[in-house]
Amino acid sequence: MNNKISYLLNTVRCVHRYSSVLTHKSSATTRKHILWIGRYRDPLGNVNFRKLLLSILPSLRGSSLRFVSQKADVYSTGAEALVSEKASQSSLEVGKLDDSGSLKAKADHSDPFFTSLRKCSCPCDALDLAAEAAVSIKHYTNSLTMAWRLFKNLSEEQQRYEKQLIFEHPAFVKLCQQLLRDARRMMRRDLVFSLHALVSLGVPQNTLLVQTLVRVCQEKLNQLDNRCISVLATTLAGMDKDKNVGALQAGLQLLVEQRISSIRDIFILQNLMKCLGKDAPVFLKKKLEMAVVREIDGLTFLNALRMFLVLAAMNYCSLPILNPCSKKIQENVHDVPFRQLILILEACHTLQYRNVKLFSALADYVNSTAYLWDKRQIMLFLSACETLGFQPTELLDIFAEKVTEDPDFLNLKNLLIVLRVYSRLNHVPRVQKHLFFETLHSCLNKCLPQISNTELLKAVYSFSILGYLPHRALDELLQKDSKDELIQPDDLKEQNTVMLRCVKTCMELDSPCFTKPAFVLTENLSSLVSLNLRKAQEALIELLGDENMFRQNVRLPYNYHIDFEIRMDSDRKKVLPIVATDDHPDSRVQRLAFLFAPVSAFCLGTTHPQGRLATKKRHLKKLGYHVILIQNKKFQEMKNEDAIEFLKRKIYSEDTFSFPEATVQDNN
Structure with a gap:
C-alpha cells in the first residue's frame, strides 16, 4: 500500500x-x-x-x-x-x-x-x-x-x-x-x-x-435525526439505482412516513418532498402536503420560491400550498431573479397551475424593468408564458418594438420561438404591426438556405395563423410539398399534415384577391349533438321555439364546421327559418355561426382566442358568417334561464356583428 x-x-x-x-x-x-x-x-x-x-x-x-x-x-x-x-x-x-x-x-x-x-x-x-x-x-x-x-x-x-x-x-x-x-x-x-x-x-x-x-x-437509519434524513434523501436522489441504494430509499420512505408529524422545518419538508419525487405514493404526498400546510404561516419568500420547484419535482399540484406561495411572491416580486421567473412559470406548466394574478404580477414586473433585460431573456419569458397560454399584452408590444429596432439577434432558433409565441397567443402589435411582421419575414428569408423542411413548415404556418403570407417561403414550401418532402417522418406526419392544410387554406382565404362568396355550400354532419352541447341545443329550442330555426353540426368548405348556425333578416331583428332561406337564397340574410370552444382555446383568463381558433373565426367571416365565440365551460355552469338569456343577448345584440380583428393582412 x-x-x-x-x-x-x-x-x-x-x-x-x-x-x-x-x-x-x-x-x-x-x-x-x-x-x-x-x-x-x-x-x-x-x-x-x-x-x-x-x-x-x-x-x-x-x-x-x-x-x-x-x-x-x-x-x-x-x-x-x-x-x-x-x-x-x-x-x-x-x-x-x-x-x-x-x-x-x-x-x-x-x-x-x-x-x-x-x-x-x-x-x-x-x-x-x-x-x-x-x-x-x-x-x-x-x-x-x-x-x-x-x-x-x-x-x-x-x-x-x-x-x-x-x-x-x-x-x-x-x-x-x-x-x-x-x-x-x-x-x-x-x-x-x-x-x-x-x-x-x-x-x-x-x-x-x-x-x-x-x-x-x-x-443506522432509525438513529438519524430529521436533518440527517434530509441530507440522506438529497444524496440518494443523485445516485443511480442499485440494490443497496434501492433498499435504503425504501427504508427512508418508511421512516419519513413515521416522522412527518415531528418535522416542523419547512426547508427539511421541502427537501424530502423533492428527493422523494414523483414516485412517492399519493398518501405520502398528501401527508407531506399537510405537514407543510401546518407550517404555512412561517413561510418565507425564499421558501415560496423553492416550493414551486419542489412540487413540480414531486408532480403534485397542491392549491393550499401554491396559493399562499403565489401571494408571497406577488408581494416580493421585485426580489425575484430573472431566471427564477422562468422556473416558476415552467413549474406552473408542469403542475397545470393557472394563477392569472401571479402571472400578471410577474409580467408587469418584467414589463416595468424591460430595459434591464436582454432581448433573449424577454423572449424566454414570453415563451414560458406562451406555454401556459397566458398573454402579457404590454410586454408583447414592447418586445415587438425591440425586435423591429434590432433584429440581429434573430437567428433561426429565436425566430421560430418568436413566431410561435405571437401566433399561438394571436397577438399583433398595436404600433407598427406591418413593420414588425416585415422584419420577421426578412429574417426568415435570410434563413431559407439552411432551414429544414419541418422548420420551414412551422415558420410559414405561424405566419399564416396571423394572417400574413410570406411569399418567398411559401413558394419554397409548395415546391417541397409537390416533391412529398414535408409529410415525414412518421411521428410528425399527422401534425405536419394539419399544418400544411391550414397553410393552404390561409393562402386562399387570406389572399387580397379573395372575395366573399354569394353562397356557401353547407352540409349537416349529424342531427345529433354531443353531450357537452346538449344544453345549448335545448336553450336555443326554448329561445327560438323550433328546431327548424337553427342548424347544428354544420360542415363548411375548407374542412371547417360550426356547432350551430342561425339566419336573420338584414335588420337583425328576426330569426328566419333555415328551410326558407335554403329555398330562396338571399345575400342580405345575416348568418350567425356559434362556436362553443373549450377554455384552452382562449388565452388564460380572457375571451381572447388563441391562434387556431382566431384563424377559424377570421376565415368564417371571410365566408360570410358573423362568428360568436362562447367558452363552453362557463356556459355549462349557467342556470338554464341564464343560459337562454345569454344566447338571446348574443343573437340580438348589435355588438355581435362587429368584431375587431387582431391580424395582419398581406398588402404587398
Missing part, C-alpha cells in the same frame, strides 16, 4: 513542479494559476490513477467500477441557487443544510482547526489543512464537507480543473482510507455528510467506500 501511495505522490508532483514555492499551505491564487497551465486532464481518465484508486477503493465483487461523475447536488440551480448565494460563506454548523442542499459543518470555536477551516478559499485548501492538522474523523469529515462547499461554488469549467486536483491530492486518498476504516464508528451526522460530499464530488458509486457508507446508513 505504501508503494501505491508513493506512486500517487509522484503523480501529484507533476502539478507541483510548476512552482517551487507551492506547499501544502499554498495560496488559492497560486493554485488557480497552476490550474490553467496546460490542457485539462481528467484524473479518472488516467489509466495508472484508475488502477491506484481501484486498489484503494475496491469495487464490489461482480460489479464494474464506473468512473463517472454522480451529480448529487440536486439544488444547484433556480431558487436553490438564489438561496445559496445569500447563505453566509463563513458560517458552518453541523446538522444543517444550506438552501442549496449542500452541507455545513459545525464550528468548534475552541479548536483552531475549525477557525482555519473557515478561512479556506478553495477545496484543496481544506484538504491541505486536513493533511496537516486532522487528528480525528470529525476533522476529516468537516474538511471533506468544506471541500465540497467550496467546490460547488465554482463555475463549471473551474470545477473540472479543481476536481483533478482534489482526486490527485494525497490527503483525499488518506481521507477515503480513514472513512472506510471508521465507517461503522462514525457519528450519524459525520456519516451522512461524508456520503453526500463524496457522491457530490464524483467518487464512483460502485466503489467499496461509497457502498460501505450506504450500507452503514441502512444499519
Whole structure:
C-alpha cells in the first residue's frame, strides 16, 4: 500500500513542479494559476490513477467500477441557487443544510482547526489543512464537507480543473482510507455528510467506500435525526439505482412516513418532498402536503420560491400550498431573479397551475424593468408564458418594438420561438404591426438556405395563423410539398399534415384577391349533438321555439364546421327559418355561426382566442358568417334561464356583428 501511495505522490508532483514555492499551505491564487497551465486532464481518465484508486477503493465483487461523475447536488440551480448565494460563506454548523442542499459543518470555536477551516478559499485548501492538522474523523469529515462547499461554488469549467486536483491530492486518498476504516464508528451526522460530499464530488458509486457508507446508513437509519434524513434523501436522489441504494430509499420512505408529524422545518419538508419525487405514493404526498400546510404561516419568500420547484419535482399540484406561495411572491416580486421567473412559470406548466394574478404580477414586473433585460431573456419569458397560454399584452408590444429596432439577434432558433409565441397567443402589435411582421419575414428569408423542411413548415404556418403570407417561403414550401418532402417522418406526419392544410387554406382565404362568396355550400354532419352541447341545443329550442330555426353540426368548405348556425333578416331583428332561406337564397340574410370552444382555446383568463381558433373565426367571416365565440365551460355552469338569456343577448345584440380583428393582412 505504501508503494501505491508513493506512486500517487509522484503523480501529484507533476502539478507541483510548476512552482517551487507551492506547499501544502499554498495560496488559492497560486493554485488557480497552476490550474490553467496546460490542457485539462481528467484524473479518472488516467489509466495508472484508475488502477491506484481501484486498489484503494475496491469495487464490489461482480460489479464494474464506473468512473463517472454522480451529480448529487440536486439544488444547484433556480431558487436553490438564489438561496445559496445569500447563505453566509463563513458560517458552518453541523446538522444543517444550506438552501442549496449542500452541507455545513459545525464550528468548534475552541479548536483552531475549525477557525482555519473557515478561512479556506478553495477545496484543496481544506484538504491541505486536513493533511496537516486532522487528528480525528470529525476533522476529516468537516474538511471533506468544506471541500465540497467550496467546490460547488465554482463555475463549471473551474470545477473540472479543481476536481483533478482534489482526486490527485494525497490527503483525499488518506481521507477515503480513514472513512472506510471508521465507517461503522462514525457519528450519524459525520456519516451522512461524508456520503453526500463524496457522491457530490464524483467518487464512483460502485466503489467499496461509497457502498460501505450506504450500507452503514441502512444499519443506522432509525438513529438519524430529521436533518440527517434530509441530507440522506438529497444524496440518494443523485445516485443511480442499485440494490443497496434501492433498499435504503425504501427504508427512508418508511421512516419519513413515521416522522412527518415531528418535522416542523419547512426547508427539511421541502427537501424530502423533492428527493422523494414523483414516485412517492399519493398518501405520502398528501401527508407531506399537510405537514407543510401546518407550517404555512412561517413561510418565507425564499421558501415560496423553492416550493414551486419542489412540487413540480414531486408532480403534485397542491392549491393550499401554491396559493399562499403565489401571494408571497406577488408581494416580493421585485426580489425575484430573472431566471427564477422562468422556473416558476415552467413549474406552473408542469403542475397545470393557472394563477392569472401571479402571472400578471410577474409580467408587469418584467414589463416595468424591460430595459434591464436582454432581448433573449424577454423572449424566454414570453415563451414560458406562451406555454401556459397566458398573454402579457404590454410586454408583447414592447418586445415587438425591440425586435423591429434590432433584429440581429434573430437567428433561426429565436425566430421560430418568436413566431410561435405571437401566433399561438394571436397577438399583433398595436404600433407598427406591418413593420414588425416585415422584419420577421426578412429574417426568415435570410434563413431559407439552411432551414429544414419541418422548420420551414412551422415558420410559414405561424405566419399564416396571423394572417400574413410570406411569399418567398411559401413558394419554397409548395415546391417541397409537390416533391412529398414535408409529410415525414412518421411521428410528425399527422401534425405536419394539419399544418400544411391550414397553410393552404390561409393562402386562399387570406389572399387580397379573395372575395366573399354569394353562397356557401353547407352540409349537416349529424342531427345529433354531443353531450357537452346538449344544453345549448335545448336553450336555443326554448329561445327560438323550433328546431327548424337553427342548424347544428354544420360542415363548411375548407374542412371547417360550426356547432350551430342561425339566419336573420338584414335588420337583425328576426330569426328566419333555415328551410326558407335554403329555398330562396338571399345575400342580405345575416348568418350567425356559434362556436362553443373549450377554455384552452382562449388565452388564460380572457375571451381572447388563441391562434387556431382566431384563424377559424377570421376565415368564417371571410365566408360570410358573423362568428360568436362562447367558452363552453362557463356556459355549462349557467342556470338554464341564464343560459337562454345569454344566447338571446348574443343573437340580438348589435355588438355581435362587429368584431375587431387582431391580424395582419398581406398588402404587398
